[in-house]
Amino acid sequence: MLAGKTRLVDLAMKHAFIVEDTDEFRTLLARQLHDLPYAWQITAFAAGTEALNAIASLPQPPDIALIDLGLPDVEGAEVIRALHAAFPELPILVISVYAREDKVLEAVRAGAKGYLLKDDEQAITHGVQEALAGNFPISPVVARHLFTVLREEEEATSPVSAINPSKPRLAPQELRILALIQQGLSYGQVAEEMGLALSTVQSYSRNLYRKLDVHSQTQALARARAEGLIR
Numbered sequence: 001m002l003a004g005k006t007r008l009v010d011l012a013m014k015h016a017f018i019v020e021d022t023d024e025f026r027t028l029l030a031r032q033l034h035d036l037p038y039a040w041q042i043t044a045f046a047a048g049t050e051a052l053n054a055i056a057s058l059p060q061p062p063d064i065a066l067i068d069l070g071l072p073d074v075e076g077a078e079v080i081r082a083l084h085a086a087f088p089e090l091p092i093l094v095i096s097v098y099a100r101e102d103k104v105l106e107a108v109r110a111g112a113k114g115y116l117l118k119d120d121e122q123a124i125t126h127g128v129q130e131a132l133a134g135n136f137p138i139s140p141v142v143a144r145h146l147f148t149v150l151r152e153e154e155e156a157t158s159p160v161s162a163i164n165p166s167k168p169r170l171a172p173q174e175l176r177i178l179a180l181i182q183q184g185l186s187y188g189q190v191a192e193e194m195g196l197a198l199s200t201v202q203s204y205s206r207n208l209y210r211k212l213d214v215h216s217q218t219q220a221l222a223r224a225r226a227e228g229l230i231r
Helices: 023-034 048-055 076-086 101-110 121-132 140-157 159-163 172-182 187-194 198-212 217-226
Strands: 013-019 039-045 064-067 092-096 114-117
Touching: 013 023, 013 048, 013 076, 023 039, 023 121, 039 048, 048 076, 064 076, 064 121, 076 092, 076 101, 092 101, 092 121, 101 114, 114 121, 114 140, 140 198, 172 187, 172 198, 172 217, 187 198, 198 217
Parallel strands: 013 039, 013 064, 064 092, 092 114
Antiparallel strands: none
16 A cells, blocks of 8 residues: 555564655556565655655654655655665665666765666566665666766776776676686576676676676686786
8 A cells, every 4th residue: 555654564564665756657666566475564755855754754764765866856866865864774776767877876875775777677576675685786777887987986096097007996796706607606606696686797797897808708717817806
């Protein structure tokens, strides 16, 4: 049931906090949640101002928050920032049509712990499950934008990059994937070992291939060993 205000939740239930201005999509999100193996209380708002006013009166943190960025009154990032300030451990997922780098970065810096695009309903359902399990789901196209921008920022400010710009700089997740591939694990097994979606592992892999300037697992492992990134 959709509600415009909160109430105490049975401990056996999950509580979702949704901010989405489109009635049809708000209903779709509620239906997707009810398809998951939990009982749900859903607190939903069509406007950011209403959501901001409700945050202070929440009796306890929700189990998950699903926030649209394109709200009619305030920026979705403002709602994310308020939720994150009130409940730092709350898994906040952006559910948006925007994949632009500036929107992604603003949401992540505000406190979002996942970013999914509205055109992939299956990814949203899976992303909610991942977020409840403590993972950070992100659509591959969004991950590509995010890693590109963060890499450029890191390279622009890193003294190591200035000293040795030719040496690849891999993120911890990318190094972990390389180490598991070196052990003979498939991408599917890597995803299971790391608790990530297969699409997320594949996105990380494409990014590290680009950083290493290679086109296969064999080449990636050889280049990583030569650079001293793995043994």
